[in-house]
Amino acid sequence: MDLLVEAAAAVDLPIRVHHFGFVADATYRSLLEERARDRVDLVLHGSFDRERAACAGPFDAAVFPSRFVETHGYAVDEALLAGFPVVTSDRGAPASRLGGRGIVHRADDVDDLAACLRKVADPQRRRAMRRADHGIEVTMTDHL
Numbered sequence: 001m002d003l004l005v006e007a008a009a010a011v012d013l014p015i016r017v018h019h020f021g022f023v024a025d026a027t028y029r030s031l032l033e034e035r036a037r038d039r040v041d042l043v044l045h046g047s048f049d050r051e052r053a054a055c056a057g058p059f060d061a062a063v064f065p066s067r068f069v070e071t072h073g074y075a076v077d078e079a080l081l082a083g084f085p086v087v088t089s090d091r092g093a094p095a096s097r098l099g100g101r102g103i104v105h106r107a108d109d110v111d112d113l114a115a116c117l118r119k120v121a122d123p124q125r126r127r128a129m130r131r132a133d134h135g136i137e138v139t140m141t142d143h144l
Contacts, residue, residue, distance in 0.1 A: 001032055003065045007113035009039040013121050016041040018059065020048035061120045064088040067108050085129035087116045100132025 001019055008015040017040055023029040029044065036042035062079035063086075064070075070092035079086050080101055088094045089107035098104065103119055106112040119125060 001065075002028075002035060003067065003108065003110060003113060004063055005032055005035045005040050005042060006110045007065070007117055009035075010110060010114040011117045011121070013118070014041075015117065015121070016043065017063075018043045018045060020045045022047045059084065060126055061085040061087060063113075063117070064094060065105070065107075065113055066091050066094070068092075070094050080134040083130050085120050085126050086134075087113070087120055097135040099135035101129050101134040103129075 001023075004017060008017050017036070019032075019042070023032070023044060032042065032044070062076075062082075062084040064073065064076055064079075065087075066073075066089045068091060070076075073088075073092070073094040076086060076088060076094040076097065080097065084101075086094075086098055086102035088098065088102060088104060090104050091107040095102070095104045103116045105116045120129070
């Protein structure tokens with residue numbers, strides 16, 4: 001998340017970052033809030049559940065700036081199935097499933113992630129991404 005906050009701050013556009021998920025480390029949460037202060041509109045929603053899923057409609061994109069190798073990433077699949085353009089890092093399996101629906105950034109590279117955010121900020125590009133096919137669709141049954 002700190003990478004996304006820094007990248008969003010580097011983009012000269014009004015970006016609101018919504019984080020769904022529990023930030024267990026209070027020190028890290030404070031770090032995120034401090035880095036965002038006066039630079040990025042950061043909203044920490046807490047754990048994601050079905051009630052919160054209903055509010056996912058108005059967002060422009062889903063961003064997964066993983067620094068670590070992701071073996072699958074069901075949150076990425078859910079974002080793709082919901083029709084969101086997706087930005088993910090080049091570490092692990094999620095990038096291979098994006099197809100035309102996503103943009104891949106170099107992991108741990110703030111400038112590259114900021115460049116991807118600029119691309120996905122373009123409404124015409126987002127519309128095209130929403131209409132595009134995504135890559136390999138893997139169900140839970142396939143995964144197991």
